Amino acid sequence: MAISKKEIKRKLFHVFNGVITSTLIYFDILNWFILLLIVILGIILSFIAKNYHIQHLAFFLKHLDRDHDIRNFPGKGAITFMFGCFIAVLFFSKDIAIASILIMAFGDAVSSIVSKSFGRLKHPLNSFKKLEGTLLAILISFFIASFFVSYAEALFASIIGMIVESIYFHNKNFFVDDNILIPLFSGLTIFLLRLI
Template sequence: MVDNFELRRQIFHIFLGTSIVLLLFFEIFNAKILFMLLLTGSLLSFISREIKIPGIDWFLKKFERGGNIKKFPGRGAIFFIVGCLLVVKLFDRDIALASIMVLTFGDSVSHLFGLYFGKIKHPLNGLKKIEGNIFGSIAGGFMAMFFVNYIWAFSGAFIAMFIEAIEVKMGNNIIDDNILIPLIAGTIMYIFKTGFLFF
């Protein structure tokens, strides 16, 4: 049975990420605009906890998980923008865009493929499926190749998706995938670009 809610969420995830990449690529967006989006989204999230904002309320009901609507409405989209902003500020343009592609396609394909076709539990995380992780890594690496070479792309994607499956914690809190995946992917690509592996 197809889970229409999760399918909608992941389609939106892909739409959001692809849109941000294109807007950054054509220099319509930059770090300042992403920061302004983050501030605006955070403000709307705060207000939405108490007040139903027309349009925003509809959006939340369509795409937000029930547990977050009251606690942290728009959580996924806000952390997605945080992840994008971090890699744009930390890395060169090619690596930043490739990292966002890994997040956009790797995370969504991993989730959907694992949900609909996954049979084998991931050895490091019983809530995930190994097939989803593998196909998510392939999808993320393939899309990252639009901006970096295939070695950087697939190395960044596979390592990022592998670490994401472990659910890395900071204190008692799990670091959100939308932040972890692009940072790990970008770091791996940066290591390749700078030649750090050979010293």
């Protein structure tokens, strides 16, 4: 199964967005309130894009959005990404939020690109993914997250995050999206480990 150039661009934008967002959170430029405003603005722009043709917005969506999302929920990936960031910042300390966001950004991208480009081993949780993608995503997510949290926290959060990313949800509504669930469950994993 090959991955399209558009999907690779989407995933690289995913990583870029995660790095920029995490950096802005780290330097206290972004907080939960600003992230919420970005989500609200994204929803408004999505409504506009669905009902009206605005050249620059349409160009952006054409190159970075999935075709079915352009028709049904323009900008869904970016909106759910920022909503996941909002949830992480709202509920967790800065270090946990940043680690969780980076697990989502890097893990989701690596899992998808590797599964579709090089994967051979069937994934037990998702027939659309390959095991090599998930394993490499765990490894890279662990490495990135370990700059912000302990090695044990980074490892367990990456494992849980990539298990969540692997599960195929038949009911793909707004709140059942890996961009929201990965930072939520990764962050919750670290939070619970700190209670032990």
